[in-house]
Amino acid sequence: MEAGExxxxxxxxxxxxxxxxxxxxxCIRTEEHFLRDxxxxxxxxxxxxxRAHSFRxxxxxxxxxxKIDPKEILLNGVNYRQLEYRNPRCELCxxxxxxxxxxxxxxxxxxxxxxxxxxxxxx
Numbered sequence: 001m002e003a004g005e006x007x008x009x010x011x012x013x014x015x016x017x018x019x020x021x022x023x024x025x026x027c028i029r030t031e032e033h034f035l036r037d038x039x040x041x042x043x044x045x046x047x048x049x050x051r052a053h054s055f056r057x058x059x060x061x062x063x064x065x066x067k068i069d070p071k072e073i074l075l076n077g078v079n080y081r082q083l084e085y086r087n088p089r090c091e092l093c094x095x096x097x098x099x100x101x102x103x104x105x106x107x108x109x110x111x112x113x114x115x116x117x118x119x120x121x122x123x
Contacts, residue, residue: 006049009034015055027055027063049074051081 011032018028035050036042051072055063062068072081083090 025057029056
């Protein structure tokens with residue numbers, strides 16, 4: 001990576017109406033942050049490397065959790081993001097490639113609560 005490849009842009013808008021977060025801070029702005037890879041034109045899917053969100057309080061600090069919340073990230077050509085709100089579909093889940101819940105924790109000290117079907121160790 002060369003210096004200057006990425007730029008960070010923030011779109012800051014008033015939060016109307018403002019709200020009080022769980023810490024009692026008044027959040028007055030909502031911000032969307034974009035890390036852009038300038039090697040690619042704006043219409044290229046690789047141009048936005050990271051999209052994140054935060055709220056700002058009256059004193060300018062980050063509200064709510066106090067951290068910037070990543071919403072989407074592009075790593076090695078793969079876009080990781082939350083599911084769409086209106087149509088939450090996951091290609092991994094629907095494609096049958098997801099590891100069934102009862103097989104995920106077989107070698108872990110942590111096990112999900114509840115009854116998991118027994119697995120055949122010879123598989």
